[in-house]
Amino acid sequence: MAAAAAVGVGGNAVTRVPKDLVGLGWRPELAAGIVTNLDAIDVVEVIADDLFKAPRRQRRALRTLADQVPLWLHGVGLGLASAAPVEERRIAALARLADELRPAGVSEHLAFVRGGGVEIGHLAAPPRTDATISGAAANTTRLSRALGFAPALENIATLVAPPASPLSEAAWLTAALAAADAPFLLDLHNLYANALNFGGEPAAALAVLPLERVRVVHLSGGHWITPPPGSADPRARLLDDHVHDVPDPVFAMLALVAERAPPGLAVIIERDGRYPKFDVLLAQIARARAALAAGRQKATAFPYRAPSGLSTAAYATPGNEDAIALETSLARLLTSCDLGTSDHADPTGLQLAAASIAAKTSRRQGKEFVRSAATMQSCKGP
Amino acid sequence: MSVFDLSGPDFLKFYAAFAAVVLILLHLAHRRVERGATPPLAQIDPYQIAMLRGGSHEAMRLAIVTLLDRGLLAQTDGGEIVANARASEARNQLEKETLAHFAAAKSAASVFAARRLTQACASFDAKLVSIGAFAGSRVRADRFVPTIVAVLLLAGVAGVKVVVALSRGRTNLLFLLLLCGASLFLAAASQRRKGTVRGDRLLADLRGLFSGLKARRLSIQRGNGHETEMLAAVYGVQMLPVAQFPFVANLFPQASTSSCGSSSGSSCGSSCGGGGCGGGGCGGCGG
Secondary structure: OOOEEOOOOOOOOOEEEOOOOEEEEOOOHHHHHHEEEEHHHEEEEEEHHHHHOOOOHHHHHHHHHHOOOOOEEEEEOOHHHHHHHHHHHHHHHHHHHHHHOOEEEEEEEOOOOOOOOOOOOEEOOOOOOHHHHHHHHHHHHHHHHHOOOOEEEEEEOOOOOOOOOOOOOHHHHHHHHHOOOOOOEEEHHHHHHHHHHHHOOOHHHHHHHHHEEEEEEEEEOOOEOOOOOOOOOOOOOOEOOOOOOOOOOHHHHHHHHHHHHOOOOEEOOOOOOOOHHHHHHHHHHHHHHHHHHHHHHHHHEEEEEOOOOOOOOOOOOOOHHHHEEEEEEEHHHHHHHHOOOOOOHHHHHHHHHHHHHHHHHHHHHHOOOOOOOHHHHOOOOO | HHHHHHHHHHHHHHHHHHHHHHHHHHHHHHHHOOOOOOOHHHOOHHHHHHHHHHHHHHHHHHHHHHEEEEEEEEEOOOEEEEEEOOOHHHOOOOHHHHHHHHHOOEHHHHHHOOOOHHOOOOHHHHHHOOOOOOHHHHHHHHHHHHHHHHHHHHHHHHHHHHHHHHOOOOOHHHHHHHHHHHHHHHHHHHOOOOOHHHHHHHHHHEEEEEEHHHHHHHHOOOOOOOOHHHHHHHHHHHOOOOOOHHHHHHHOOOOOOOOOOOOOOOOOOEEOOOOOOOOOOOOOOOO
């Protein structure tokens, strides 16, 4: 659906190369600015889970928007990267919504969001194992069949190193995307934050990812958070909070992506709060376009490879109870904040992650969450 | 025995039902000839939206509120409006004429009788016609045949009854003539209606897209630009929160009511199962 640019190839027939698109995530606070500036916005992304219970007229309005500007539907609630199968009703709900809105594409996350009946309320990094790779592939295959096409899968940010993970983030992502045979939604700030938080170098982290699979890119910002005094690891960690401007290094990473990724990317700036004047967001869109253009100029010839279709990965075999039990344990740790007896290898990260989730839950419930040393230790809030 | 042999009251019941059916079919026929894609959202601005929703008076109300919000108009102690800036700061002809109109302090309502402002709204009207949101000559021409058929049916059936009744010495025809007249009036109104199906759908879609903005209207701040204009354009200036826009209550007294029915908080429907995965706002994946 991306607009195409005609490219002459050695005086022969013109090849139409899909054009890169840059846009914004749809939020009620940004709706007026987006509609007023549609001539400067190539693509819009809506959160699927906001729409499942929305009034029909709201969904119909977004269908109208989708007819006029490419619209991506972004799910946050399936938890595809789990050894446990995603409930069929959740997959069906997303497929029904996609059928109604007819978006340019659908995306979800390589994350788990629940375990053993515990809802985490946030995207959590699963253990990076063969079990979660198989689970991601199986769940994505089921979702692909319901949609009629493969969804793009997004890498997530994490404040805590997933336990019992023999694979690196890059190896796990590459294997999961290959097993699912799905396009890649590359969230650059997530990659950036993970690299800084766990001792890596962002450009190096980018270099080993399957950039030929990238179809969508997310850009966002975050801020540094400091563990309370006495924490096992006193280093500050970068929280991907979506309420800050996209930092310079992330734009530089976008240019690197453009050197290798196929044309026709959808680049979406995510902003969930502390909204600046809309001109600031338009300036970031312009900056993203410039980064893409700079990267494309350096791009060497590459084969444009569309995702080949549904995965043939085997379904996760029954009896994968160990992997599911580990996810359950992790879900309980992330939501109970009762970390006193936990022997997690990254207790500081776990504390920070649990506190972040508790803060988010409090905000959703309309309560103020006071981050203090005491509440960082036991993050049930005031 | 035919329907024209029915007695007075019985024939009136028949004619009322017949007229209702004819008018419904006329309405459906008009909708059919007007169907098409919703006009592009990118081609419409807040003033055109206000015009679509409520005509030139709504566009004028929006102009006054927008110019006050931008500081180009000011309100005097007596509640009158006066220009604070030159016409060069206007963004369109309506704003320019509004600033010129308030070169000397006047009441806000004085704009509704100002011919130059009414003329300045003509460009919005033309734009709405060009995108199919308002009925132009082509739409009215497409509507004409169904309308004529409906008029002939309504007038014809009533006319035959009148002739039959008169031939039988019955002259008590007032109610039939009133009913026929009302039906013809409705048929003519449908022909002359300024709005179109596409325009109605555009307005419905705008309300759908901005329902979140309406829900958080109480948090809209002065000087916000896009949000102020779009909220006022799509829902009316009365939607602006009085706490932030106190002049609205004085400008258009009949507009400030509590019928808006919107909550002060945003409704965040995103969820990851029982909880939500949203960032700072509704939806989103931020930490």
